[in-house]
Amino acid sequence: MTGRAYRGMSAEQRLADRRERLMMAAYTLFASPGFPATTIERLCTAARVSNRAFYECFSGREALMQAVYDRCVDETLQAVAAALATAPNSLDGRIEAGIAGYVTFVTKDPRRAHIMHVEVRRAGDCLTTARQRAVRGFSTMIEETASAFPDRMPAENTHLLALGVIGALQELLIEWVLSDVPPPVDQVISTAVHIFRRSFTP
Template identity: 65%
Template sequence: MTAAYTLYAKPGFAATTIERLCSEARISNRAFYECFGGREDLLQALHDRCVDESLEAVAKALHEAPNSLDGRVKAGIRAYLEFTTADWRRARIMHVEVRRSGDILTLSRQRAVDAFARLVEEASADFPMAATLNRRLVALGIIGALQELLIEWLLSDEQPEIDELVAVAVHIFGRSLGTS
């Protein structure tokens, strides 16, 4: 898992062979196949771990946040961005390689987006929103915006500061949910 964490982040999933993974991990190909059906299964396990850990971090922050929509939005966004960017490999696997892997992570990505959408919906459920808007679709839209901000952070020549990402994401979320 450690070797995949580094290699799948850079040079990336497509450029990482089983042989390279095994060489980096100092295990035999046989030992690899005793644990995983292929490099796709390893990518799935790695992505799932990153998503599960980030969901835990956000859920904890939301639980500890002030009982206001603005407080929840700020706490959830900061927790997600800080957790995800604490290790660029995690951010890269979750937001770049998940897209580059083709169909391999489509279902995993959909499950992750659904889980985060539910968190947004639950965190905002007690607060009014324009009656004509579908809360789930709003959640999906703001999750997409956050993902694009993280891709910008990863791929930009002039990487924005995390505080700047938080401020922009809070603004987008706040405007979408009616907090600002």
């Protein structure tokens, strides 16, 4: 049962349209003024949907935040994968390409950087599983890249090294988001490259 068409849209299309408008409104509002300050009413006003329509799309703010965060992560993983696909066939080359791909893509839209590195933490425990899934996705990418160059691998546990460098990169981007005078993006990239190289050197 598909429901009656309205203004040329089926019931499923209208639901998808409202969901997308809520996600776009959340993408802006969760970045500023931020997740804690953004009410469902404010989201509905920005998206031009009713409160009832909101709950047809999402169970609450936390579910909407997870959907927005997951999309940001998926798009970033795709950007990094594309950068690695055209990188030189060396560990240094892939480190540089992967980090540049990540940082450049995330900082290109400050809303994405804010949601991925600040607001996801302010959302609390409800986003813990989503954050762990994101970290797992990025750590797997790092581990697979490093494993292609066994002669460059240090004695330490590769998985733990990957988690460590991800944490360092996240802190660099939190600094970029929250600092009154953000460090230049190329400086964030060069610092992260330095950390990655030192971590994956025997």
